Structure formats: C-alpha cells, structure tokens
Amino acid sequence: MKKDLKVAFFLGYKSIVNGHKGTIVLMIFILSLAFVNLVFVASILNGITTTINNQIVNNYVANIVISPQEEPRRKDYIVHTKELRQQIKNLPGVTATVAHYKMIATFAYDKNKDGQFKYGSWEVIGVDPEEEPSVTGILNNIIAGNYLEGLGSGDIVLGSDIAGGYGAVEEFKSLGGARVGEKVRLNFGNGATREYTVRGISKVRFILIDQTAYITAKEAKSILQLSDDRASQILVKIDKTGNEDWYIEKIKEIAPNLKVRKWTEYTSIVGDLTKSFDLIAAMISIIGLAVAAITIFILIYVNAINKRRQIGILKAIGIKENIVIISYILQALFYAISGIVLGSIIMFYFVEPYFIHHPLMFPIGDITLTIKEFQVTQGVFGLLVAAFIAGLIPAWRAARENMLKAIWGA
C-alpha cells in the first residue's frame, strides 16, 4: 500500500506540476470562491445577530437588568439602590452598575413656531451622566450636539428616531426634525409637564435605543418625586459576556425579592430574526457545500475524461487501478486545500478587513463579518470531504473503463 501511495503521489504531483497551468489556476480559484462563499454568507448572518446582541448589551440593557419586585406584590421602584449597587460591585468581574429612572412621556414640538405641534409618545430614561458611559455607549453615539452633563435639569438628549430627519425606521412618527438648541415639551404619565432644550441627538441605529430620550437622574427623580435612593432599574455590566447566570444567582442571593433578568430576555423582538438567520445560514452552508462538491466533481470529471486515454495507458503498462484512483483523489484534495488556503487569504486579508472599514449599514447597526471558528472548520472539512468524493467517483469510473476503449476512445 505504501508503494502504491508513493506512485499515486508521484503521478498526482506530476499531473499538477506539469498539467495545464491555466486549468489548475482556474480550478483553485473556483474552489477558493466556493470556500469564501461558504464562510462569507454564514459570517454576514452571524454579523447581523452579533450586532443585535452587541447593541443590546452595549447600548441598551448591559448584561443584567435588575427590576423592582413583581411577586407577591408589584412595586414601582427598587429601594436602597446605593447599598445594593455597592454589594453587586463587590462581586468579582462586575465592572460597573448604573441606576435608571424610566418614564413614558408625550413629546410636543413646534417646528415652525406657529403653534402647530407635532406629538409622539416615547420612553424617557433618567441617567447619571457621569456613571452612564461605564455601562452603556450612548455617550459615544451622539451625532449632533453634546451628551448630558452634571446635574442639569433643562436638557434632554433625543434618540434620532424621536428627533426625526436622521433616517428613522418610522420617520413619519418622529418629531419631524427637532434640532440641537430647540425646545421640546414633555407631558409625563404622572401629569408633570416640563420643557427641555435639546442638548444632543443620539443614534446607535437600533430602533429600541434610537426611540429613547435621556434626561439627568436628578431631573427624573424630581419628576417622579423620589427623594430617597430609589430607581426603576439597575443595569449591571460584567467583564465577560456569557457568564451572566452565575452573577444572576449571586444577585438573587443579595436581593431575593427583585426581578433579575439576563440581557437575552430582551432579544425577543429580534429573537425570531436571529433564529431565521441561523436557519438561513445553515441552509446556505449546505447549498454552498453541495455547489462546491458539484464544482469539484465536474472539474475532476472533465479532467479524468480528458485523460481517459492516459488512464488506459497507465493500466495497460501495469499500473494498478487503485494507484490511478488515489492519484486523482490526491489531485482533488490538492485543489481543495489550495482553494481553502487562497479562500482564507481572500477572506481574512481582504474581505474581512474591507467590511471592518466599510460595514454594511443596517437599521439594527453597522454589520461587519463575524467569522466563527467552527463554521470555518465546517467549511474546510466539508470541502475536503466533497473533494475526496468528487475525486473518487470520476477517477473510479475512468479507471474501471475497458483499457482498449479508454486508449482508442471507442
């Protein structure tokens, strides 16, 4: 067997080295594209779900959300938040916590100052401008004006979908173009009415966040008439996303009455989307693999058919069938491995960096490629298996052919 392998390797090697260069280059290029196709489509779809998850964790609810007691009696606020936050901060791996004050308000904006107001209802969150950037990324996503500052009570930061004019998903529902420095009036659910100056516009390209407005915690407490250290919500940021369950258990031990949720519970709005993308990715991978297998099969088959006379001659001079078959399988594997290497270079040195610098602009955020190791491994393994089978079948058929027919093409 070792002897046969050596001869098969020799024939395969010579066939590649002295074969038609254009054909070899074309085969490798086609296989590299098949590999890129396998990895790229899955990576784009992964990128969408990764972006959604990052938006939720980085800009919306951090890793863990602590809400007021729901059972046995529903409460509106979390009490003794300073002490609670301090205890949570002491847990190893917790990087920060913030308290939020959540309200719903009806916004009124008179764009042309002619008494014709445009109205809309959105969520308003009271935040501590100093602490907030340690947990959410709103500060980094101000596209006009500035972020909230200190304890100021007359300023508001509007999400771009509220302000309008920044390509909102539901532009018609927006205020129609509220700009920095202009006034908006808010009527809160508890009857309070306040007028604010737009200090900044934030946009993270995620509908849940871009339809939210931010005021200072002090202002929120004033509206809600909270004098002690109560809060509507506490967000907890940890150093490693994925380890939330352990922290949830610990927080429940500290505050058993509070409702503690993982960020994934806030993905229901996009949960079906994510599942659909996963399904599409799996289907495209299978189809891509089948197309790659058929491509290799056709290439090797055409190659074997073109060389059927040579195969006949090899058999006639006493070269065993299995040597011929193995030499073709080795050639197919060479094309597949070269295609994978070239495809990886294209993918990791050209396509991925390109998308990092030129992300796809989606309503849910900027999409770059998320290349998962197991999907690359799956692509590599799939292509190698496809190459093996696609090399075996045509070579086996050609090698089994009657020698005289093969030599004289009868």
Place this chain on the structure above:
Amino acid sequence: MNIDVEVKNLKKTYPGKVPTHALGGVTFDIKEGEFVAIMGKSGSGKSTLLHQLGLLDVPTEGELIIDDVDISKLSDHEKTVFRLQRLGYVFQEYALIFELTALENVLLPAFALNGSKRSYKDRATEMLNKVGLSERTDHRPHELSGGEQQRVAIARALINNPKILFADEPTANLDTNSSREILELFKKLNKELGQTIVLVTHEPDDRKYVDRVIWMKDGLIEKTEKIF
C-alpha cells in the same frame, strides 16, 4: 528451448446485434527468444490476437499460457501485476504519459513494481541509452519526435525485464527512417538480449527482421512462415 506463449483454440467474439467473431480459434506457440511477427490484412484479427496475448482484453474461449501461467485463472488485479512484472507493451500510437519526462516515463513501471525511483534511475537512463536517447532524458513527450517517443515507449516496455515484449504496429505512424530504426532496435534487442518479441505489422517488408511470421486471415491462422 522453453515455450513462452502457448495459445490453444483462442476465440474472441464481440457481442452485439450481430456478434463479431474477431478470432475464430487460433492455436500456436512462441518460444523463448523468438521474434515473431503477426501479419495480415486489416480486419484479419492480428491486433485482436495481440490484445489477448498482452492481457489487454479477455478472450471469449480458449487457453492462454504465458511463462507457464494459465492466464484464465488470474483475477483482474493479478493480471495487472502480471503485465507489470512479465510483459512489455508498445502501442501503435506513442502512448506516453505527457506530464512525465522521457526518463520518468521509462522509470514509471519500475517505480510501480518496486516502490523506489532512485534505485532504478540508473537503469532507466541505461534503457534510454540503449534506444539512443541518452541526450533526451529530461524532455517531455511533446518535445520529442514520433520516432523518439516510440523509442521511449520501447525503453519503458523493457525496464522491468519483461519475459515477452508485444508491439502493436509500432511503426505505423513513423516515417521510413524512423520505422527502420525501430525495427532494427527490436532486432538488436532480440539478438543481443534474447528478448522474446511479438510484433504486429501490416508491412510485408518487416518480415526480414523476424524469425517467423504468423499470417492471419478472417480471425484464423492462414499459415506460419519461418524466415530464419
């Protein structure tokens, strides 16, 4: 003198709507060291007979014993090994592997038989020397003339010291000079090395090189002609 090839009532029929009886039952022997030509008109069955003798095809009926081995008892795999070890075959067209150099083409059967290229490189070079191609070892088939390619094919057929060398109209595609050189080479191999050679040819002039001619007609032996 030992008998290298023993043929008894060998028949070959190609199936079809109207079966073609290419060989109607031929019987003859070829002795060790003999140079035999099989001659006849086109369609007489001479190439079909050589294909059976060279184990490239399977006879429909009859007995074929080569080098004391009953070929009918061999499996396909055993026949392949038998061809590699004991038979040499030269085709009408220059049946070389075009991705290999002249030296590699000659070396291939030895490599397949023994699993080593290095040990047989000298022998392959020697074989190319014998056929007068010592200067063309690194040339690939498309860089060689028809006559040179055919000489490479002969060197390849001889590399494993075959018991019998079969040649199927090896000069059919060559000019007169190249044809003469090839046949003289066969004669030399036969005389100097005692190589048993079975040659199929349709050229009556080729008779002068051989010991005996088996004349074929309509799939049967018409007559046997002793030359020397």
